[in-house]
Amino acid sequence: MATISATSVRFGSSLKLSSRTGQVTGRSITSVKFVSVGWAKNGFPSLRSSSFRVSCAAKPETVQKVCEIVRKQLVLSPETELTPESKFSALGADSLDTVEIVMGLEEEFDISVEEDNSQNITTVQEAADLIESIIQKKGEA
Amino acid sequence: MKKLTGLQKQVLGLYRGFLRAARSKGPEDRKKIESYVSSEFRNNAKNVERKNFIYIEYLLRRGTKQLDQLKTVETVSTFTVPSRSGN
Numbered sequence: 001m002a003t004i005s006a007t008s009v010r011f012g013s014s015l016k017l018s019s020r021t022g023q024v025t026g027r028s029i030t031s032v033k034f035v036s037v038g039w040a041k042n043g044f045p046s047l048r049s050s051s052f053r054v055s056c057a058a059k060p061e062t063v064q065k066v067c068e069i070v071r072k073q074l075v076l077s078p079e080t081e082l083t084p085e086s087k088f089s090a091l092g093a094d095s096l097d098t099v100e101i102v103m104g105l106e107e108e109f110d111i112s113v114e115e116d117n118s119q120n121i122t123t124v125q126e127a128a129d130l131i132e133s134i135i136q137k138k139g140e141a
Numbered sequence: 142m143k144k145l146t147g148l149q150k151q152v153l154g155l156y157r158g159f160l161r162a163a164r165s166k167g168p169e170d171r172k173k174i175e176s177y178v179s180s181e182f183r184n185n186a187k188n189v190e191r192k193n194f195i196y197i198e199y200l201l202r203r204g205t206k207q208l209d210q211l212k213t214v215e216t217v218s219t220f221t222v223p224s225r226s227g228n
Contacts, residue, residue: 103160
């Protein structure tokens with residue numbers, strides 16, 4: 001019981017934080033977003049295990065790097081808002097742009113993305129998650 | 142993104158192939174190849190009738206051949222701009 005109330009307090013405060021910070025830097029947004037995603041997707045009782053998995057998803061550095069590459073590739077103006085949940089298509093990217101983004105990510109992170117996977121990437125978050133899982137696999141191999 | 146058709150996937154696969162091949166070239170050639178390939182794909186994406194499968198398949202075959210050439214040949218000069226017929 002004590003743990004549940006503790007987590008609920010934490011979520012409450014971080015949600016408030018998200019509305020307050022608004023759109024400052026990628027890093028602060030992402031860390032907040034992780035929490036809110038885990039909160040929205042999963043019911044209250046399973047919070048502990050799910051929040052563990054979510055925080056494991058992608059490091060803020062990775063998300064940040066992905067954001068930079070997407071910005072560069074799509075030639076976004078600095079004032080264009082880019083969050084981990086931004087859809088590439090909503091930013092004006094067509095399928096060819098998406099291919100270019102994935103190729104850019106491959107070079108930046110020195111990885112190789114399977115063709116099937118690359119076509120499922122539609123957001124920065126998805127890209128970051130995929131990259132981390134690939135890097136992890138590479139480390140194990 | 143919407144679900145892609147088989148043909149669209151092939152086109153994107155070819156595009157990836159070109160960008161991959163371009164990586165193995167020198168920085169200057171690479172830039173040239175990338176800008177040419179990119180404009181070619183975008184041009185066709187815009188101008189070729191979506192349902193013109195025969196022409197799209199022809200372009201795919203031609204592109205695949207050009208890619209093979211690009212992979213084997215050291216220079217970019219063989220990678221000439223073909224005159225576009227039809228459409």
